[in-house]
Amino acid sequence: MSQASLLIAALILDALVGEPNWLWSRLPHPAVLMGKCVSWLDHTLNSGAKKRLKGCLAAAALLLGGLCIGWLLSFLGPIAEVLIAAILLAQRSLVEHIKAVAIGLGQSLAQGQKAVSMIVSRDTGEMTAPQVARSAIESGSENMSDGVIAPAFWFLVAGLPGLIAYKMINTGDSMIGYHNDRYEEFGWGTARLDDLVNLLPARLTGLLLAAVGGSLRQWPEIAADARRHRSPNAGWPEAAIARALGLSLAGPRSYDGEMRDFPWVNAKGAKSSTGYSILRAAEMLWRAWGLALALLVAFALIF
Template sequence: MSTAEILLLALVLDAALGEPDWLWSRLPHPAVLMGKAVSWLEVHLNTGDARRAKGVLAVTLLVCLGLFTGWLLSLFGPLVELLVAAILIAQRSLVEHLRAVADGLSQSLARGRQAVAMIVSRDTDNMTGPQVARSAIESGSENMSDGVVAPAFWFLIAGLPGLLAYKMINTGDSMIGYRTPRYEAFGWATARLDDLVNLIPARLTGVMIALVGGVLGDWPAIAKDAARHRSPNAGWPEAAMARALGLSLAGPRSYDGEMRDFAWVNAPGAKSITGPAILRCCDILWRAWGLGLALLVAFALIF
């Protein structure tokens, strides 16, 4: 069985089953184990002097651990590769989290805030309804790249070792890749490496969203908006989604009690965003997933 065929089946399996509670309530999820590895390195290395150099060592160890674990698991054959890939690709759970925000908003603002707090790191306690919906759509767009397209891309390029190495880097970035006094030096290498490994997947995700959203003709404007985004990669899927939905995304938001004046993506778009817009975002994410599946079938047939 080829790598493309294994990936194809893994994508379908993830879409069908998602993250079964009966399993992960009994066993630690691989993402949790990766997080523990990052935490252990952070506690033992992020001290004293030369923290940037220690951060380079930390991310090197994470990549090596991912490569070795992926290689070891791949020795057990295609079935294990398929199952591990399905676990680490998160299309269904991504959409389920977004739908939970839309459902929460349909009940009350408080429930919407509670649901969106599960998927974003920004302050949610004082969010308005449109801010809750906008945050969910931004998270969904970005995580389509980080949680679906990029893992699939690196699995296709380098098999299970590539997928595990990518997830180690991405997990590390989500935990220590912040410009705070504690992490700015130590997490620098992890954040920069995460930018690098997401360079192609983020732009590919933007193209896929633009294509299924019927706004590929707006690509010059999408690229311009993406360049104004605070992230070198997240701006691409967000800018494409903003155009596809006719919305304005990004913009000012609060972290740790401090309001930050980030640029708007698709500034002329609507800012009064409601729950149904989240559901439209989910529809686009599934269509982009379907496009990816079709491309993968074509790839498998050709190669």
């Protein structure tokens, strides 16, 4: 089977099954094992002098380790490759998580805050309902790139080695790629590597969301908003979904009790996001997934 055919099967399997609790309540999820690798590197290397150099060595270890693990696992055969790839894709679980926020908001603000705290790292305790909804939509659009399109892209390019190397780097960035006293230097290399491997997938995700949202004609405005975003990559899917839904996203938010004045994405859009806005975003994520699958099928048939 071709890489495209294996990827098609993995995408469909993930969409059908997602993250079965009965399995991951008994076995450690691969993402947990990757997180333990990152923690070991952090505790082993993140001390003393030359933290940036040590952090670059940690980033290289994640990249090379992922490539080697993926190469070894690829010998298990195509069925195992499909199963492993499906486990490391996250379309169904990502949509379920943001829908949970909409359900929580439908019950009470406190339930919405609790649900969104499971998927974002910002402070949620003092959020208003529109802030909760915006956070869920932002998380959904960003994770469409990080959790679906980027791993699928790297699997198509380089098979399981590419997919697992990407997930190792992305997991590292989510754990040590922060601008704070502990990780400003040590996490620099992993954060920059993560920026690099997400460069094309983030823009592809933005194009997919703009296409299904009917906002491709606004691509120059989407690009302008994306470039104002604090992240070189997350702004692309976020700006695309913001234009499609007619909403303002991003903007000021609190981390560790400190308000940060981030720029708005689609500043002229509505700032009154609701649980219904989250459901509309969830539908868009599925339509973008469907478009990606259709393009992949066409690619497999042609090549």
